[in-house]
Amino acid sequence: MEPPQQSIAQEKMRLQEHLLLQQQQESQQSAQSRSPASGSNTVPMTEEDLESSPVHSQLSPAEDQQSPAYSPAAPSQQFPAYSIPRVPVPAPVYNTPRSPTPPPYSGPSTPAQEPAPPEESQAGGPKPPPRYPGLPALDYRLYNPPLFDLSPDKTAIKSTAAHLSTSADALVAIIRQQATVPPKPQIHIVGRRGASPTSGRVDFSIKLNLLPLLVPDDPRHRIDYLRCVGPGEVAFRGGSKPSTQPEVEGDGSLDAWAAKFVADTASVKAFALERVVVNLDVDWLEGQIRKLVVGMRYPGTVAVSFPVTHSRVVVQNPDRVNKFITSVTGFFAGKRKYEVVKAVWPFATMPKGSEGDGRRCAVQSEEVWWREWRGPIRYAIATKRNGWVTVEDKLEALMEGTPSTTPADVDWGPDY
Incomplete structure (x- = not known):
């Protein structure tokens, strides 16, 4: 064994x-x-x-x-275990994920994120109005819409589209839409020397746009409204002359006046919306401007005016033959005018001088505006500018300082 x-x-x-x-x-x-x-x-x-x-x-x-059971705990000293050599296998190479953080000074890795358009624009409906940084949030397409013509002096747009004169709903819709944008109030300052205030050499002619003073940044703070003519108020009520008659049935709303205009059988008739600016103290602003020019020792005559453009929207019935025949017919037979609705754009809730009663301005008061624009206006006059004084002048004054414009620095030249 x-x-x-x-x-x-x-x-x-x-x-x-x-x-x-x-x-x-x-x-x-x-x-x-x-x-x-x-x-x-x-x-x-x-x-x-x-x-x-x-x-x-x-x-x-x-x-x-x-044979007894195999026990790995008792290795043999005489016969070493046979091991099989193995070939090393390289580890697999995987694609490492790219870091979402772009390298320094690189361009964006994805296109800029734009706000998604409304569903109605995606479904083929009207597109939302574009937004322009630095300008009031308005639909600027309404200032020159389709089927309307802008007058040469930029004060009015006019349409002779047939559906606007035959459908009261269409007329009300276009009037309400046009009332959502304000007119463009301006300041014109002209200095000239000559035989009369309207002739001679123009030394400077500058303009300023006051439209941003009517539209606050937050739409919830807007104070504009639509107003129809009231009882006993003189206006064009469907005749060729202003009058207090006739009245319309009901509450005298825009819908009632639009229905009366559509039902009018006159050969020439027109319905107008007027955009107006209220509670802006133009007398105080004109006084500050004239005081500024006098302090600069200007030897000529200064004219200060406050024109308003884009202030009227007119809807007229179509021409029977052509514009000439329509104008001749309107001249002899008279044009039926309906000027009974206004889009009111207040500069402030009350006239200047009513601060004690809680006057609130849509954007800023006249005093604040004058402090911000006084320097750019003085510099534009001293350099004899012919054109607009814009926000760029204000930006230069804030960033670089307005150059000195004392009376001795301005050479107005010889009189003639």
Whole structure:
């Protein structure tokens, strides 16, 4: 009977050979099914390696039953375990995610995010009005809409579209739409020298736009409104002359006046919307301007005016033949005028001098505006400008300082 240690060693050797042959068979099958370029983690043994192995047969069932259980805790000192060399396989290279932060001084990685247009514009409806940074939030398309013509002096737009004279609903809709934009109030300052205030050499002629003073940045703070003529108020009520008659049935609303205009059978008739500015103290502003010019020792005559453009919207019935025939017919037979509605754009809630009663300005008061524009106006007059004084002049005065314009600095030249 063999010693126990020798029997255990033979048992372990046979098990190692059994495992080795099994790995060899699996490796050969894998090598046959793969291409040479696919790679493998094990190296199959050659026939010479197999012949040089200590054992070539598997355990018989009888020997397997007589052999004691294999214990890995008792390694053999005589037969070291056979290890199969492995070929190192490089780790797979994955695409690392790109950092969402762009490198310094690079352009944007995605287009600028624009606000999504309303659903009605996506469905083919009217597009929303464009917005222009630095300008009041208004729909500027309404100042020169389709089917309307702008007058040469830029004071009125006029349409002879037939549907506006035959449909009260269409007329009311266009009037309410046009009332949402204000007129354009301005200041004109002209200095001239000559035989009369309207002739001679013009030394300076400057203009300023006051429209931004009517539209606050927050639409919720707007104080404009639509107003119809009241009882006993003199206006063009469907005749050729102003009168207090006739009245319309009902509450005298815009709808009632539009219905009366559409029902009028006159050969020439016109319905007008007037945009007006109220509660702006033009007398105080004119006094400040004249005081400024006198302080500059200007030797000529100064004219200060406050014209208003884009102030009227006129709807007239279509021409029967042409414009000439219509004008002749209107001249002899008279034109039926309906000037009964106004779009009121207050500079302030009350006239100047009513601060104690809670006067509130739409944007800023006359005093604040004058403090901001006094320097640019003085500099424009001193440089004898012919054109607009804009926000760029105000920006230069704030960023660079307005140049000195003392009376001694201005050379007005010889009189003639």
